[in-house]
Amino acid sequence: MASVVLSEAEKLYIVHGVQEDLRVDGRGCEDYRCAEVETDVVSNTSGSARVKLGETDILVGIKAEMGTPKLEKPDEGYLEFFVDCSSNSPELEGRGGEELGTDIANTLYRVFSCENSVDLKSLCINPKEHCWVLYVDVLLLECGGNIFDAISIAVKAALFNTRIPKVRVLEDEEGTKEIELSDDPYDCIRLNVDEVPCIVTLSKIGYRHVVDATLQEEACSLASLLISVTSKGAITSMKKVGKGSLDPESIFEMMETGQRVGKSLHIALQKILDEEESLGTSRPKVGFLG
Numbered sequence: 001m002a003s004v005v006l007s008e009a010e011k012l013y014i015v016h017g018v019q020e021d022l023r024v025d026g027r028g029c030e031d032y033r034c035a036e037v038e039t040d041v042v043s044n045t046s047g048s049a050r051v052k053l054g055e056t057d058i059l060v061g062i063k064a065e066m067g068t069p070k071l072e073k074p075d076e077g078y079l080e081f082f083v084d085c086s087s088n089s090p091e092l093e094g095r096g097g098e099e100l101g102t103d104i105a106n107t108l109y110r111v112f113s114c115e116n117s118v119d120l121k122s123l124c125i126n127p128k129e130h131c132w133v134l135y136v137d138v139l140l141l142e143c144g145g146n147i148f149d150a151i152s153i154a155v156k157a158a159l160f161n162t163r164i165p166k167v168r169v170l171e172d173e174e175g176t177k178e179i180e181l182s183d184d185p186y187d188c189i190r191l192n193v194d195e196v197p198c199i200v201t202l203s204k205i206g207y208r209h210v211v212d213a214t215l216q217e218e219a220c221s222l223a224s225l226l227i228s229v230t231s232k233g234a235i236t237s238m239k240k241v242g243k244g245s246l247d248p249e250s251i252f253e254m255m256e257t258g259q260r261v262g263k264s265l266h267i268a269l270q271k272i273l274d275e276e277e278s279l280g281t282s283r284p285k286v287g288f289l290g
Contacts, residue, residue: 002097004158004215004216004219006216006219006220008253009089011214011219011220011290012155014217015069015205016126016206016217017206017207018205018206018208018210018217018220019206019208021131021189021208023210024214024216024217024251025214026231027212028262029208029209029210029211030210030211030257030260031054031211031212032149032211032212032261033053033054033152033214034054035051035052035053035150035204036050036051036052037049037050037051037153037154037157037269037272037273038051038114038170038276039052039149039157039158039161039273040159041059041249041277042059042061043062044181045062045231046062046063046064046134046162046163046164046217047061047062047063047147047158047159047160047161047162047163048060048061048158048159048161048203049154049155049158049161051150051151051153051157051242053144053146053149053150053153053212054144054145054212054214055142055143055144055214055215056111056142056144056145056147056150057140057141057142057144057240057273058138058139058141058147058151058154059139059141059153059154060137060138060157060158060270061136061137061139061141061153061226062135062137062158062159062161062162063134063135063137064132064133064134064135064162064164064165064197065132065133065135066125066130066131066132066133066179066239067130067131067132067133067237068130068131069127069128069130070128071129073189074126074127074128074182075124075125075127076120076121076123076131076133077111077122077123077124077131077132077133077134078120078123078133078134079112079120079136080133080135080136081105081108081109081136082101082105082136082137082138082140083100083101083102083105083140083151084101084103084107084137084138084139084140084153085097085098085100085101085105085140085143086139086140094097094143101140101203103136104148104151105138107125107148107199107226107239108136108138108151108152108155110237110239111152111197111228111236111237112196112197112212113237114197114228114236114237115188115234116195117195117196117198117230118159118192118193118195119192121162121231122189122191123131125167125169125179126169126177126179127176130169130179130203132164134159134162134163136155136158138151138154139224143215144215145212145213145215145216145217145218146212146214147186147211147213148199148201148202148216148226149198149199149201149211149212150197151199152197152198152228153198153265153269155196155271156193156196157269158271159191159193159196159234159271160190160191161191162190163188163189163190164188164189164190164191165181165187165189166182166187166188166189167179167180167182168180169182169206170184170288172206177243186214186218187193192259194214194231195230195231196229196230197229197236197237197262198228198229198262198265198266198269199226199227199228199229200226200228200229200257200258200262200265201213201224201225201226201227202223202225202227202228202254203217203221203224204223204225204244204246204250204254204255204257205217205221207237208226209250209253209254209257211257211261217233221244221247222240222242222243222244223240223241223242223243223244223246224240224241224242225238225240225241225246225251225254225255225258226238226239226240226241226257227254227258227259228261229258229259229261229262229263229265229266230262230266231266231267231270232263233259233260233262233263234252234259235255235258237257238255249257
């Protein structure tokens, strides 16, 4: 992961500020940076979104393709994640970027392993034979800290924007099945994203923890807790990262903060998505090259 080099004096300044609930950029310990969310930014996808969280810039594209259901779940579709860390940071070139991409993809698989996160049964076309497979491609354009949270926000926004064509299964007299795809672009299936979790990363700095850490703050943190939270505040998964340790009391405090912050994050995100949806085709598009 991209990092910055700080002097001991700079680290001390950041750590002491956090203990007083005052961060370098003026935020409190539970405040996010200003986030920009835009959907439908890539034309040749089923759904897409771009999220800028501070200096972190994420682009997500989702492509719906027909596939065969998995043997253990014959009446469901499924999601596949691919993460490309093409950041400008030299640390993310080559193997370093591949390892980070694999780690992020594995984290997303774990977050979406919860049964209720996405209605996978709605992606089934014909049990045991055909289903929709959603290929979720994540592109890390720029790394400015807290990439897991930004990616989870972008994935939820892209899933909200995803439109899957409606299909009909026709069967002739001989029992041969054919799939008929609707020609109407507005005749499509929309995914319910109410239960899709967002990741809240809490970084332990000194005796306190902060959300949405910058690269400088990440350099001062020895341990972080990644918590996936639903819009109702339910925790679906947790993951500890970093070389340092976390005592049980800190973990419980971080879980409570994660639930509280996560619910607020979902409300703010859904408000933005609903507002953008209400504008329809009249809204001005910036696009990921804007």
